[in-house]
Amino acid sequence: xxxxxxxxxxxxxxxxxxxxxxxxxxxxxxxxxxxxxxxxxxxxxxxxxxxxxxxxxxxxxxxxxxxxxxxxxxxxxxxxxxxxxxxxxxxxxxxxxxxxxxxxxxxxxxxxxxxxxxxxxxxxxxxxxxxxxxxxxxxxxxxxxxxxxxxxxxxxxxxxxxxxxxxxxxxxxxxxxxxxxxxxxxxxxxxxxxxxxxxxxxxxxxxxxxxxxxxxxxxxxxxxxxxxxxxxxxxxxxxxxxxxxxxxxxxxxxxxxxxxxxxxxxxxxxxxxxxxxxxxxxxxxxxxxxxxxxxxxxxxxx
Amino acid sequence: xxxxxxxxxxxxxxxxxxxxxxxxxxxxxxxxxxxxxxxxxxxxxxxxxxxxxxxxxxxxxxxxxxxxxxxxxxxxxxxxxxxxxxxxxxxxxxxxxxxxxxxxxxxxxxxxxxxxxxxxxxxxxxxxxxxxxxxxxxxxxxxxxxxxxxxxxxxxxxxxxxxx
Numbered sequence: 001x002x003x004x005x006x007x008x009x010x011x012x013x014x015x016x017x018x019x020x021x022x023x024x025x026x027x028x029x030x031x032x033x034x035x036x037x038x039x040x041x042x043x044x045x046x047x048x049x050x051x052x053x054x055x056x057x058x059x060x061x062x063x064x065x066x067x068x069x070x071x072x073x074x075x076x077x078x079x080x081x082x083x084x085x086x087x088x089x090x091x092x093x094x095x096x097x098x099x100x101x102x103x104x105x106x107x108x109x110x111x112x113x114x115x116x117x118x119x120x121x122x123x124x125x126x127x128x129x130x131x132x133x134x135x136x137x138x139x140x141x142x143x144x145x146x147x148x149x150x151x152x153x154x155x156x157x158x159x160x161x162x163x164x165x166x167x168x169x170x171x172x173x174x175x176x177x178x179x180x181x182x183x184x185x186x187x188x189x190x191x192x193x194x195x196x197x198x199x200x201x202x203x204x205x206x207x208x209x210x211x212x213x214x215x216x217x218x219x220x221x222x223x224x225x226x227x228x229x230x231x232x233x234x235x236x237x238x239x240x241x242x243x244x245x246x247x248x249x250x251x252x253x254x255x256x257x258x259x260x261x262x263x264x265x266x267x268x269x270x271x272x273x274x275x276x277x278x279x280x281x282x283x284x285x286x287x288x289x290x291x292x293x294x295x296x297x298x299x300x301x302x
Numbered sequence: 303x304x305x306x307x308x309x310x311x312x313x314x315x316x317x318x319x320x321x322x323x324x325x326x327x328x329x330x331x332x333x334x335x336x337x338x339x340x341x342x343x344x345x346x347x348x349x350x351x352x353x354x355x356x357x358x359x360x361x362x363x364x365x366x367x368x369x370x371x372x373x374x375x376x377x378x379x380x381x382x383x384x385x386x387x388x389x390x391x392x393x394x395x396x397x398x399x400x401x402x403x404x405x406x407x408x409x410x411x412x413x414x415x416x417x418x419x420x421x422x423x424x425x426x427x428x429x430x431x432x433x434x435x436x437x438x439x440x441x442x443x444x445x446x447x448x449x450x451x452x453x454x455x456x457x458x459x460x461x462x463x464x465x466x
Contacts, residue, residue, distance in 0.1 A: 010332040010334045010335065011332065012332060012334075012335060013334065219424055220338065221334070225337070226337070228424065231422065244424065244427050245427070245428065246427075246428060247428030247430065248427050249427060251424035251427065252425050252427075252431075252432070275427075283432055286433055287432040288432075289433065290428060292428075293428035293429075293430070295404045295405060296403065296404070296406075296428055296429070297403045297404075297406065297407065297408060297409055297421050297422075
């Protein structure tokens with residue numbers, strides 16, 4: 001137990017917080033020593049909001065620049081690529097046949113055979129997201145679904161789901177590593193990539209989430225857990241007690257937000273007095289609604 | 303856990319877990335981990351306690367007041383008075399629908415003809431659970447997600463659902 005600065009830090013939590021960083025550090029060292037080779041990384045964006053690539057750009061352990069220049073050969077991302085049009089699509093479809101890791105954000109639009117999401121034009125022919133993910137997904141060494149939409153449909157598949165969006169897994173007959181979250185934390189992705197480079201696929205739970213990050217419920221590590229156990233509940237946003245009665249989804253959401261926190265480890269929703277909306281749980285957002293409720297069961301202790 | 307589930311083997315396992323938790327508490331320096339272990343311990347003790355209560359009564363075990371360890375200890379007062387444990391109340395679907403967890407009412411759900419109190423169940427925040435709302439017969443929904451899982455035995459049963 002570390003009691004510096006008057007606060008108590010659990011060594012286990014500290015170690016877990018550094019999981020991604022220490023894996024990445026090992027990758028750095030081994031690549032520098034030529035023990036480890038860089039691998040190709042393709043990032044497909046399908047039906048989504050680009051939130052996951054934006055989240056990744058906010059990563060600091062390491063930063064995005066290091067990922068694309070030192071850890072991997074970053075082959076393709078539609079938002080960041082210098083090439084465009086035919087050149088970009090040629091770059092993308094020159095990949096099958098080589099060794100690559102496929103990262104996918106966004107859900108797969110399936111209505112009208114995928115026509116609701118055209119990602120580009122190759123030799124005058126429209127390429128649907130559905131076609132791209134099937135072609136690239138079957139031949140990749142690893143497929144990582146990033147964010148809520150790619151892992152289970154997420155916001156893109158929320159009612160009424162006009163484009164008939166589905167998860168990446170639904171259109172691929174192979175193992176897909178799933179990193180749910182809206183968005184995915186940069187560490188969850190960086191840590192998974194680093195683990196793949198070093199040791200191969202990380203250990204996954206029954207729903208294919210890396211146990212490194214998704215092993216424990218938010219509720220079990222919530223700093224407000226003692227209020228729940230004592231039955232002391234918040235009545236409104238801003239109260240510092242347990243937000244269970246307001247609709248907090250921490251008890252059904254497996255992820256490490258309470259210790260990892262966001263925006264370069266600064267804060268997270270509950271610490272900022274808003275309930276967890278279960279964005280890292282399968283079924284988000286429909287199954288996690290209502291996000292906030294004031295018309296609630298009795299039981300708030302003053 | 304119901305009395306019939308509580309074979310000697312299960313009791314041995316739970317007692318072993320309790321003893322293990324106690325030994326662990328002596329050596330764990332971290333208060334967070336210690337709290338987790340204490341929670342686990344409380345849960346296991348309440349299992350033993352609930353079976354002890356069940357064995358000392360002769361009413362049907364399905365509607366005994368079984369207390370899960372993670373539920374807040376104090377049951378708050380409610381506008382619609384929660385059913386007293388073991389009263390064997392019978393609910394029609396219409397009566398059940400008033401226990402929807404809104405306006406200060408408790409949250410009840412029915413599964414397989416038994417009505418359970420989920421007011422303070424952690425997974426039923428704001429009386430909703432994965433898009434489901436309280437005050438309903440959720441037998442089919444439960445079967446499609448939780449078949450074979452030991453969940454119902456940890457909920458507090460408050461009565462029966464009237465069959466047509």
